[in-house]
Amino acid sequence: MLIKYAGVVIIMIWGIVFPAILLGLSKLFHPNNPTPTKLSTYECGLETQGETWVQFKISYFMYALIFVAFDVETIFLYPWAVRFQSLGLFGIVEMFIFMAILIVGFWYAWKEGALEWM
Amino acid sequence: MDANYSLMAIEIATALLAIGVLIIGLLVPKEQRYGLGYLVTIGLTGIFFLTFAFYGTNTKLFGGMYIVDDFSIFFKQIFLAAGILVTLAATLYVKKIGANYGEFFVMMVFATLGMMVLSSAGDFITLYLGLETMTITFYILAGFKKGDSKSAEAGVKYLILGAMSSAVLLYGLSLIYGMTGTVIVQDVAALITAGGGMQPALIVGLVFLVAGFGFKISAVPFQMWSPDVYEGAPTPVTAFLAVGSKAAAFAALIRFFLIAFPDYQAEWKVLFAALAALTIIVGNLVAIPQTNIKRMLAYSSIAQAGYIMTGVVAADAAGIKGVAFYLMLYVFATVGAFTVVMNFSSNTGSDEIKDYAGLAQRSPLMAAVLLVCLLSMAGIPPLAGFAGKIFLFSSIVSQGYLWLVIVGLVMSMASVYYYLSVAKVMYMADPTDNTPIVVPVGAKATLLLTMGITVFLGVYPEPLSVLATIASKALFMIN
Numbered sequence: 001m002l003i004k005y006a007g008v009v010i011i012m013i014w015g016i017v018f019p020a021i022l023l024g025l026s027k028l029f030h031p032n033n034p035t036p037t038k039l040s041t042y043e044c045g046l047e048t049q050g051e052t053w054v055q056f057k058i059s060y061f062m063y064a065l066i067f068v069a070f071d072v073e074t075i076f077l078y079p080w081a082v083r084f085q086s087l088g089l090f091g092i093v094e095m096f097i098f099m100a101i102l103i104v105g106f107w108y109a110w111k112e113g114a115l116e117w118m
Numbered sequence: 119m120d121a122n123y124s125l126m127a128i129e130i131a132t133a134l135l136a137i138g139v140l141i142i143g144l145l146v147p148k149e150q151r152y153g154l155g156y157l158v159t160i161g162l163t164g165i166f167f168l169t170f171a172f173y174g175t176n177t178k179l180f181g182g183m184y185i186v187d188d189f190s191i192f193f194k195q196i197f198l199a200a201g202i203l204v205t206l207a208a209t210l211y212v213k214k215i216g217a218n219y220g221e222f223f224v225m226m227v228f229a230t231l232g233m234m235v236l237s238s239a240g241d242f243i244t245l246y247l248g249l250e251t252m253t254i255t256f257y258i259l260a261g262f263k264k265g266d267s268k269s270a271e272a273g274v275k276y277l278i279l280g281a282m283s284s285a286v287l288l289y290g291l292s293l294i295y296g297m298t299g300t301v302i303v304q305d306v307a308a309l310i311t312a313g314g315g316m317q318p319a320l321i322v323g324l325v326f327l328v329a330g331f332g333f334k335i336s337a338v339p340f341q342m343w344s345p346d347v348y349e350g351a352p353t354p355v356t357a358f359l360a361v362g363s364k365a366a367a368f369a370a371l372i373r374f375f376l377i378a379f380p381d382y383q384a385e386w387k388v389l390f391a392a393l394a395a396l397t398i399i400v401g402n403l404v405a406i407p408q409t410n411i412k413r414m415l416a417y418s419s420i421a422q423a424g425y426i427m428t429g430v431v432a433a434d435a436a437g438i439k440g441v442a443f444y445l446m447l448y449v450f451a452t453v454g455a456f457t458v459v460m461n462f463s464s465n466t467g468s469d470e471i472k473d474y475a476g477l478a479q480r481s482p483l484m485a486a487v488l489l490v491c492l493l494s495m496a497g498i499p500p501l502a503g504f505a506g507k508i509f510l511f512s513s514i515v516s517q518g519y520l521w522l523v524i525v526g527l528v529m530s531m532a533s534v535y536y537y538l539s540v541a542k543v544m545y546m547a548d549p550t551d552n553t554p555i556v557v558p559v560g561a562k563a564t565l566l567l568t569m570g571i572t573v574f575l576g577v578y579p580e581p582l583s584v585l586a587t588i589a590s591k592a593l594f595m596i597n
Binding site for chain 2: 111
């Protein structure tokens with residue numbers, strides 16, 4: 001029975017071995033003349049100035065959380081919209097209840113000042 | 119689509135209560151929100167009486183995903199009783215914390231809702247949904263004291279360890295789903311038999327489940343989070359966490375193991391018996407040197423989880439009856455004790471046992487309630503804990519687990535030591551500060567109720583015992 005899963009193991013092993021081979025080959029063949037400019041970290045923006053462990057505004061998290069709530073709402077809206085015809089009145093009522101709950105949450109966040117940039 | 123939604127009236131009413139209180143909290147100005155706590159108490163009391171109408175329903179909804187039976191109704195009453203008592207006691211304490219007042223009570227109701235879903239869950243997904251609704255609200259509640267580093271530590275610790283335990287539980291569930299191809303708990307048993315019995319992967323899944331649930335009920339060796347979280351969290355939250363979260367996890371655990379793996383009891387009974395013995399021993403022994411009363415109660419609640427697990431080891435109607443009965447009276451003893459702690463700390467700012475010196479002179483009511491609750495947890499007759507322990511231990515004695523009963527009895531005696539050392543401080547020592555401690559009305563009501571019910575159930579356990587029997591029978595009936 002376990003032999004059925006042999007494919008998974010082979011892919012896992014190949015997944016580890018293959019990049020190692022590629023990196024090894026490139027190490028063998030590429031020319032090597034490093035300069036300070038080449039070695040600098042350029043991919044993730046500018047180099048940091050000063051401490052990296054700084055505090056940043058909690059407001060970012062608030063926006064992120066509210067965004068996630070609406071993101072998830074949209075995910076639920078899509079399948080509902082596709083099956084809308086066959087769901088009938090029940091579907092409409094249920095979706096409105098769902099939206100109402102979310103909107104109460106949004107109203108709450110707004111009223112409590114989560115969207116104000118302080 | 120043709121499901122009978124009136125069967126979910128309890129959950130719908132609870133959700134409406136939470137959202138309603140949230141909206142009222144928005145409409146009322148900040149200084150006038152202090153009635154919301156009582157509103158939640160009244161609302162939960164209404165729902166509590168509503169639950170009685172559902173005894174004898176015993177049906178499945180949505181093809182077995184949601185189960186409304188006497189077992190789940192009994193557990194819902196446990197959560198509601200805990201919710202009512204805690205919200206009643208907490209009004210003044212939450213006011214003193216100074217954080218958003220309405221939010222606290224809304225979170226309490228949402229946590230109750232999550233527990234209800236957990237106790238009724240008939241499939242893996244509903245189970246997980248209920249579990250997360252409950253625990254996510256508890257992460258927030260544990261860190262509710264803004265600016266208090268201990269409370270923040272409790273919240274973060276609970277979040278990280280809770281996420282880990284959820285991952286373990288989910289992995290176990292996915293293994294069982296992978297081997298059986300179903301998420302419905304009641305179909306698992308038949309599919310395991312059809313699939314050729316207990317595969318090694320299923321055993322691994324079973325062990326993961328024990329670990330995942332073991333974390334939620336704080337069984338040793340998965341208890342490491344509970345003393346820190348219990349100590350740091352605001353005391354009403356600690357009380358609700360100790361009672362509600364534990365009871366809900368037990369409800370789900372019982373339904374899961376007894377219904378999904380009835381033919382493999384030999385495998386998991388041994389595991390639970392070992393865990394129960396370990397939990398009882400470690401919980402009670404580590405409680406002895408504690409100097410902080412919240413930590414002491416945390417370890418004692420770990421030990422209580424061990425006693426309750428002996429009923430799961432029995433795995434029959436008598437054992438489950440013992441679990442249900444014990445959990446209900448555990449609500450009153452624990453909430454009573456924590457209400458005393460809550461009121462003491464909001465008056466004196468201390469949770470140290472040595473500061474309880476002479477409490478009997480400063481507030482005779484608080485000292486009496488703490489004494490009654492602690493002695494009930496220790497199982498001294500004629501208090502409720504004694505009756506509960508009789509039900510639990512007698513259910514396993516006939517099944518050849520006499521050694522576990524002896525461990526339980528010996529450790530109960532050890533627990534009397536640390537419970538009585540608190541009593542000694544309260545009654546024998548002289549107070550350093552003679553000012554009497556004021557008990558607010560809500561907390562006073564909770565104290566009197568918990569003490570009264572603990573004594574009443576010890577003298578006359580019949581009504582609750584009948585209900586617990588009905589609940590335990592329903593669990594096996596609905597198959």
